[in-house]
Amino acid sequence: MRDTFLPFSPPMLGDDEIDEVIDTLRSDWITTGPKTRRFEQEFAAKVDAPDALAVFSCTDAMQVALAALGVGPGDAVFTTTFTFCATAHVAVHLGATPVLVDVEPDTLNLDPSALRVAIERTLADGQLRPKVIMPVHYAGHPCDMVAIDAIAAEFGLHIVEDAAHAFPAALEDRTIGDPTAPSGLVRATAFSFYATKNIATAEGGMLTGPSDFIDEARLWALHGMSRDAWKRYGKGGSWFYEVVRPGFKCNMTDIQASIGLRQLPRLDGFQQRRGEVVARYREGLGELSEIELPTERAGITSARHLFPIRLHLDRLTIDRAGFMDRMAERNIGASVHFIPLHLHPYYRDRFDLAPEDFPVAWAQYQRLVSLPLNPRLTENDVDDVIEAVVEIVRHFRA
Numbered sequence: 001m002r003d004t005f006l007p008f009s010p011p012m013l014g015d016d017e018i019d020e021v022i023d024t025l026r027s028d029w030i031t032t033g034p035k036t037r038r039f040e041q042e043f044a045a046k047v048d049a050p051d052a053l054a055v056f057s058c059t060d061a062m063q064v065a066l067a068a069l070g071v072g073p074g075d076a077v078f079t080t081t082f083t084f085c086a087t088a089h090v091a092v093h094l095g096a097t098p099v100l101v102d103v104e105p106d107t108l109n110l111d112p113s114a115l116r117v118a119i120e121r122t123l124a125d126g127q128l129r130p131k132v133i134m135p136v137h138y139a140g141h142p143c144d145m146v147a148i149d150a151i152a153a154e155f156g157l158h159i160v161e162d163a164a165h166a167f168p169a170a171l172e173d174r175t176i177g178d179p180t181a182p183s184g185l186v187r188a189t190a191f192s193f194y195a196t197k198n199i200a201t202a203e204g205g206m207l208t209g210p211s212d213f214i215d216e217a218r219l220w221a222l223h224g225m226s227r228d229a230w231k232r233y234g235k236g237g238s239w240f241y242e243v244v245r246p247g248f249k250c251n252m253t254d255i256q257a258s259i260g261l262r263q264l265p266r267l268d269g270f271q272q273r274r275g276e277v278v279a280r281y282r283e284g285l286g287e288l289s290e291i292e293l294p295t296e297r298a299g300i301t302s303a304r305h306l307f308p309i310r311l312h313l314d315r316l317t318i319d320r321a322g323f324m325d326r327m328a329e330r331n332i333g334a335s336v337h338f339i340p341l342h343l344h345p346y347y348r349d350r351f352d353l354a355p356e357d358f359p360v361a362w363a364q365y366q367r368l369v370s371l372p373l374n375p376r377l378t379e380n381d382v383d384d385v386i387e388a389v390v391e392i393v394r395h396f397r398a
């Protein structure tokens with residue numbers, strides 16, 4: 001057993017990132033400036049997007065995306081219950097109503113057939129206008145965007161993808177972040193650079209979308225001040241600006257962008273290591289009939305952000321909480337993604353939801369354990385995780 005704690009997902013920062021931050025601190029620009037712009041452009045190129053907007057978090061990226069789409073009171077925003085609270089909170093912040101939807105049993109992604117039922121029910125009910133779909137690419141595995149796009153086109157809804165886990169990811173030949181969409185619809189994609197994500201800037205987020213949409217979102221991200229307002233303190237900048245929207249304040253700083261600029265070239269290496277860790281987990285755990293390993297459908301590239309295993313509780317004499325305690329005793333930092341939104345008091349009480357209202361999410365939640373998955377894991381670390389899981393399973397076999 002390990003004698004030191006194995007953290008779940010520590011950041012992977014090195015001298016390059018540190019030197020770039022120091023360079024920024026010694027320069028005249030510490031908040032949004034030239035490095036943020038460069039980071040936007042380099043990121044956009046990586047995901048086949050014409051432009052990108054760097055913001056303080058993925059939450060902010062989703063918030064400005066909904067604001068730029070004019071989402072407000074009376075609008076329904078459809079998303080999955082199997083997500084982090086921010087995905088639904090941003091709709092609430094704008095006075096809109098999040099409508100939660102169940103997930104597919106294999107990927108735990110938004111279920112297109114349940115989505116269709118939720119949209120039709122909302123239309124029949126007549127209280128809310130269906131406006132936006134927010135699919136979440138859970139654990140880095142892309143949603144079934146072919147089916148979701150078709151539903152969006154049929155009902156005239158926009159799409160804001162929560163790609164907090166999905167950089168870099170792809171579905172067939174579309175990179176997640178490419179805003180190409182069925183005609184007449186806007187597709188925007190929000191990414192996270194939170195400390196645990198595939199690339200990290202401490203806190204940070206990026207929004208991609210069509211160029212004119214990103215121009216609109218840029219207004220919302222900085223007080224609604226007319227474009228390039230951040231340049232007003234630089235040489236050639238003008239003191240004059242106009243406020244054209246009641247915008248937020250969620251611009252990325254050049255300090256964050258410095259880290260991001262140096263993380264981007266390391267991405268391929270990070271992904272390769274994630275892939276190796278996943279392969280070792282599959283090899284070391286594949287024989288255990290008491291656990292189920294994550295699905296990867298054909299035709300997708302997963303960002304492999306998380307490695308959520310599922311316990312066959314009927315074949316074990318402990319529950320998930322007991323399993324997590326045993327992992328902690330063995331110094332392994334495991335986690336659970338996610339406690340479905342409809343179980344949290346705010347959403348449960350506001351929408352009068354019972355656990356079984358989303359039967360797939362409810363059943364799968366009780367079985368889930370995310371194992372550590374990050375590029376810092378050594379061969380010994382991975383062996384320790386495998387050994388811990390195997391020992392616990394053997395000890396608690398039914």
Ligand SMILES: Cc1ncc(COP(=O)(O)O)c(C=O)c1O
Binds near residue numbers: 060086162164194
């Ligand atoms: C699925 C999902 N969406 C959104 C977020 C929010 O990201 P951020 O912390 O960058 O706002 C997270 C954060 O962990 C997440 O897991």
